[in-house]
Amino acid sequence: MLAQVSSKTQNSNTTFTVRGSVIESDTKKPITNVNIEVNGGSYTTTDFSGNFRIEVKKGDELTVKHKDFETVYYIIESNERITIEVKPSADELQYSKNKYSRTNPILFKSLIDSAETNLKKDAKKSIQFIEKALGTSNSAQENSEAYEVLGDIYVFWKQYDLAVSNYRISLQNKDANVVKLKLASAYKFNKNYQESLQTYNRINKKELSNWQLVQLYEGLGDVHLLTMSYEASINAFKEGLKVAQKHAISSKITDLNSKIAQVYNASGENKKAEGFFNESLKLANNQNKKRAVEEKIKVADFQNNINNYSSEIELRKEAIKYIKDIQRDSIIDNKSDLTLQKQNYKIGSAFALKKDYVNAIPYLKKSIEEADDREDIIVQKDATRKLSEVYRDAGEFDKALVAYQSYVDLVDKLYTIKEQEISQAARFSKDIVAKQNRILSLESDRALSESKYELNIEQAKRQKLIIYSLIGGLFLLLVAAFLMFKYIKQQRLANNLLALKSLRSQMNPHFIFNALNSVNSFIASNDERTANKYLTDFSLLMRAVLENSEEDFIQLEKEIELLKLYTKLEHFRFQDKFDYNILIDETINVSEFVIPPMLLQPYIENAVWHGLRYKKTKGFLEISMAQTNAEEIKITITDNGIGREKSKALKTENQQKQTSKGMGNIKKRVAILNAMYKDKVDVYVDDFQDAEDTGTKVIVTLKKD
Template identity: 65%
Template sequence: MKPILNPILLLCCCFYLNIAFSQNTQTPSNRQQAVFTVRGSVYDAEFSKPIPQVNIEVNGGAYTTTNMAGDFRIQVKNGDELVVKHKDFQTVYYTIKNNERIKIEVRANKGLSEQPKRIQALSFNASIDSAETYLKTDIEKSLQFITEALSKSRSINENAQVYEVLGDLYIFWKQYDIAISNYRISLQSVSTNAVLLKLAKAYWFNKNYQESITTYKSIKKLDLSNWQQVVLQEGLGDTYYSIQDYSNALKAYNSALEKANQYKIKAKITDLNSKIAQVFSETGNDKEAAGYFNNALTLASQETKSRAVEEKVKVADFKNRSRNFDNEIELRKQAIEDLKDIEIDSTIGNESSLTIQKQNYKIGNAYYLQKDFDSAKAYLEKSIDEASEKNDLVVAKDAKRKLSEVYSSSGEYDKALETYKEYTDLVEALYIKKEQEIIQAARFSKEIAEKQNRITSLESDRQLSESKYQLTSERNKRQQLIIYSLIGGLLLLMVTAYFMYKYIKQQRLANNLLALKSLRSQMNPHFIFNALNSVNSFIASNDERTANRYLSDFSQLMRSVLENSEADFIPLEKEIALLELYTKLEHFRFQDKFDYEITVSDNVVVSDFQIPPMLLQPYIENAVWHGLRYKTTKGFLSIKIDKKSHSEVTITITDNGIGRKRSKDLKTNNQKKHNSQGMSNIKKRVSILNDMYQDKVAVTISNFQELEDTGTHVEVTLKKD
């Protein structure tokens, strides 16, 4: 922008409803006002050009500057005064009155407007603002507006903004892996500290802890605002805390607290006192923990009632761990009274730790630990009534079990038995509910993935259209050269052929990845269904203790399966751990049918090898369910991992069951069809992976012995990367 001497400014501000609230969003009536991020831009009205390096400051608070596109973001509260300074125009002052986007245009003129003027919203910004408005309430509408914004995007800045909002959407709906992808796409267009912080937080949500730490450490601290410096250190502390690196967690939290005190960021001061207290509590330093918890409790009482209740519950949990039950009970009773007031204005979901039924349950448990059985009964019954009213089966189940223990401890064995039977009924009801939730979650994830694919396709089509336009323009420019030079035409043909070859190669890779994802998605439901049938058989036989133990191992197995389900390859040691757990569960059910042995040769370094997830499990499942299960005598399953060469390892799965031929003769037509599809999926996965990774996996299947029970021998060969 050209320097303007003695300018008289015309300030034009256009506002768009587009605010990204901080973690501690609060209502205007609260004593501690909400901190939020306001977006804005500064333009030279005369030349319609953005003005970079404009100083943007909040009096007594955050500071930032505009980027090369003239855009800025800054943390503010309602009532803050925004100060806009630059050497080429007079300082502009604006008071934040609501949560709207700000656009400032400066130009030489004869007068200064008294108030900012509202102008018509641009179509792209209107779509983005609408997407953010529906982000937390209607995912369908939000995605629709994001799609519209992407189609209207005309710059890399707008593209980056679309994918940032898309990442925010998936974070809220707990689709963390998809959120990570979209934040990374946003950063490929425009790299900003705000999005880097969000990406690091998304890695933390998705339990990619090392990636989270690396991302946090890659951010240049000198470029951060005061608020962002606190957020960065707090995020690092959260990540270190999650991996139980309490020393580094405490160091990061203390650094964040020091900066929060320096910049008077009150909401963060409360949170950080609480988190430091939790670190001290985990490391057994109860005296220091108590001091920080008291600080957090005092500060939280000056904020919203919901924040105060949250801190009371945290301190109560700490009192429980230190066996200070009287203080715990008093804090929980106060929390219940506050929660009754909060529930008048808002609904607290059953998944929250701040529910009345959970607090009554924990009070009852505290009385039980004090051997005050009458008080324990009263509060546990309150918890059961409240949980039943709110359809909270988890708390109702736990309270019933604890109440049965109280009756047993107080000598009322008939009531204890009756209550325990009610507990077992709730366990069965909860199992059914959880099964339904798993199905609903799978359906929701599938719908989300389809919508993300549509958005990705739209972006691909847009890029393809741009590429076609650029290619057409390039050809037009070279038409004259083609007329005068055959060499130029031949060169153009070769370039075009190269790009076509590259495009076809990329499409083939994309098709392979899509096919792999589809095959994995077919394997997981099949595996889950069979495992759930095993759980169901235990529950049907009223073997509740066995079912609980089986469910515990099954949940651990499911966590491992789902964590690995998106990867083409995982470390062999992870697959071995998964096989050990799965085989243990199958032996647990059919222990009278077979014994098993898993051996790994000493000369095999399992960390050197990678294997497709869930590749071996179906073969073990077939061995147990279709071979050993029908054997008249007790069979044996052997899983061996041996070194074949310096770059290859073999995994053999051997059983002395009835064999493939007799097993096939025993099956119904429906079972034959089901098995055929399952084994076909495995063959397709191996074929696609070998095509992509150059024959990395080989599988052979043969009879194990020449006896009546021929058994089955499966040999899998893996190569190093």
């Protein structure tokens, strides 16, 4: 069954109720007990009339599930009435054993052509054509071709492990050098570098065409570059360049010159890299505009790497002229470097590195506007952050703060988008794996049907055919089990990463709010110098926090720097409430330990805000780090504040109704990270002393990798 969604838009608010119904498309009968939920956590079901209502926010993803039809996913844009009509699927494939009889090869070819036509448009539809083609296949040659195209589909949609499996099945049906080259490339994309090298080296070079031979050497060079075997990479690329020059394969001559330059650049031989880049740039200018601008951008990146910003800027300005012409004739994806917003951002960054802020600002603003028009939030975020830094370095702190606040908003927006992309990618991967398993099952059934057909013709070969069929079926089941195991493992990892991102995105909102209020109070009291000093330290801390926000662990040395800076800021605001001391054992090798970013900050914040701040006399905060043995260190945070119980008693009635999520988030982060990395962190919180001012002690035990 398929479902179709339609909606009637009404007024939209920050939080609103969506009403809807689920009905059959032909009879208009309501469907009851349909599961309705949103990614924010709200859940309901349809009633006896097929109606539902649920609380949502704009941007939430509505999920509609029922055992009798395909799951529906819908992004909420406004307060709208949603109608979901369910109808039988006209496109659902039906299989029966009589379809595996001998068929017309013209039909097989037509299905393969249809699969290739839809390869870049619709992965599911393309795979369906492959399923049909395998159902009509009449030979090992046709099986090989079908699995080869299926591997091509998975490569394009970046499902490289599945691509490897299907190319191998293709080669089992028929040995072909073109498929071996594709298999080696798929191994490379899947980061199976040794398997990729072995596959390339096993190919008989004498059997290859000139173009294929260049592909082989280029592939070898790519793998050696990825494994940082620079000498081997250069040798492979140069061998490919000799073949390309000998047979006048112009496009590959340009590509290989450029790749040799990239290897020299990676290995630090900038002079040699510059020579090959100049050659590739000259060759690319004689080709089409798109290839020319691609090479200009590569050379511009190289000029940036060697700090030649003036040359970089000129090359990017030339590239922009070409990009404008290219965009008139074709659609350029935001992930491509051939976009105006990316090049203007890099020009602005280059001017900033030259400390030419007057020229940097216009290009960064232009990049932000173009990124906003093209909905390229990643470039918009980076350009906004760079603009804030340029304003700050130019001394325009008010504008820097405004730009930085815009940057923080964009980061939050990007987190939401990334979470949705992860969810959609997981669903896509699940659907692809399901279709792959169906194909493998279809192949198993087809093999068994053909074996029965052969048994009716040649009774003498019965035992042999049964054995081969069982072996083939077992192999396919093993492949299917392996793919399912890998998918479940990837799904579990994706869920953990998504949970960590969600928890990290909730860190320190009230600290940022309180810090900005402090800056506001300094400005209101005409203490501009103090405000600027506080804002500078605060921006350094926020920048470091945001830079580390994507990491599960950071070096202990970085966490100590963040800790010192954060404690300094809190002491700056409450100098009359407490003094502090940070003691780090000199025997600790901080480079050997890693720690979840900002793990300790909430405990220090609790000590200051809920313990020391309410103390009648001046309190003291001590942070110490000591190595207990060769494999672990102990971090202790102690204060002589009023203690946890007394702090709870001082809360207002309204504060008691509010639940602090800081400690809960820390516990969840530690639990997830320990599950992923085998118990690296342990946290213990207790009262410090038995006196009027109880105080609090937090002990964090950190284990080495």
